[in-house]
Amino acid sequence: MSPVAAVLALGSNLGDRAAVLASAVAALDATDGIDVTAVSATVETDPVGGPEQPDFLNAVVLVDTTLTPHALLDACQRVEAEHGLDRSTKVHWGPRVLDVDVVTYGSLVAADERLVVPHPRAHERAFVLAPWAQVDPDAVLPGPGGGRVADLLAVAPDAAGVR
Numbered sequence: 001m002s003p004v005a006a007v008l009a010l011g012s013n014l015g016d017r018a019a020v021l022a023s024a025v026a027a028l029d030a031t032d033g034i035d036v037t038a039v040s041a042t043v044e045t046d047p048v049g050g051p052e053q054p055d056f057l058n059a060v061v062l063v064d065t066t067l068t069p070h071a072l073l074d075a076c077q078r079v080e081a082e083h084g085l086d087r088s089t090k091v092h093w094g095p096r097v098l099d100v101d102v103v104t105y106g107s108l109v110a111a112d113e114r115l116v117v118p119h120p121r122a123h124e125r126a127f128v129l130a131p132w133a134q135v136d137p138d139a140v141l142p143g144p145g146g147g148r149v150a151d152l153l154a155v156a157p158d159a160a161g162v163r
Contacts, residue, residue, distance in 0.1 A: 003035070003064035006072060007103040007139075009119070009128045010059045011045075014097045017057040018042065020083055024098055025061055027079045034075060038062040040131035046161030048125065053095040060103070060131040069105045073115050076100040103128060109143040118143045126156035 008028065012020040021042060029036040040060040047053045065072050083098040103119045110117055122128050123145035132139055132149050139149040146152075153159065 001066045003066055004106040005037075006063050006065050006105045007132060008061045008063060008076060009099075009101045009103050009122070009132075010061060011056045011099045011127065012097060013047065013054045013056040013095050015084075020098050021057055021059050024079050024083060024100060025059070027082060028061060028063065028075070028100075031075050031079070033065055033067040033071070035064045036061055037064055038135045040135035043127065043130050044163045045127040046158065047095075048127065048158050048161070050094050056127065058127040058131055060128065060135055062135060065105075069102065069108060069110070069115055069117060072105065073102050076102060101128075103132070104142060107142045118146065123147070123152050124156055124158075126153055126159040126162045129153035129156055130159075130162045 010021050010024055025036060025039055028034050042057045042059045045056045045058050047056060080098050080100050085096055085098050101119055102117060103122045105117045108117050118141055123141055129149050129152050133153050141147060141149055
């Protein structure tokens with residue numbers, strides 16, 4: 001299989017957030033079938049939705065992958081688990097040591113019970129759009145609600161919460 005460009009969004013708001021993100025990037029890059037090609041600077045962000053919780057550090061990672069979309073999701077979830085995320089006790093939109101989301105997988109637009117690509121809320125989440133625009137200023141989010149990432153960032157409802 002030829003490599004497919006994918007975008008992953010990472011977030012952490014528990015523990016040593018910067019160390020967790022750096023470790024997660026290294027773990028992704030060490031995964032067979034994933035080649036990290038770029039990593040954004042981190043941004044600190046207010047939590048969006050969910051219960052009261054600490055601020056997040058977020059980053060975007062560009063990868064080339066030979067994995068299928070579901071195998072890429074599985075790899076991301078393994079990295080989350082290796083960093084202490086227990087999906088059985090995870091509070092929806094709650095605090096977490098690490099969250100790794102598949103934002104895009106090439107230009108694929110698809111949805112099933114396990115995976116939706118592009119990520120269904122990426123177009124309105126400045127904590128994804130800001131680091132993505134930083135690492136790839138010409139990026140375009142495919143699919144419904146998509147468009148130039150920089151344009152989407154300019155109207156993102158949570159943009160004021162990104163530092």
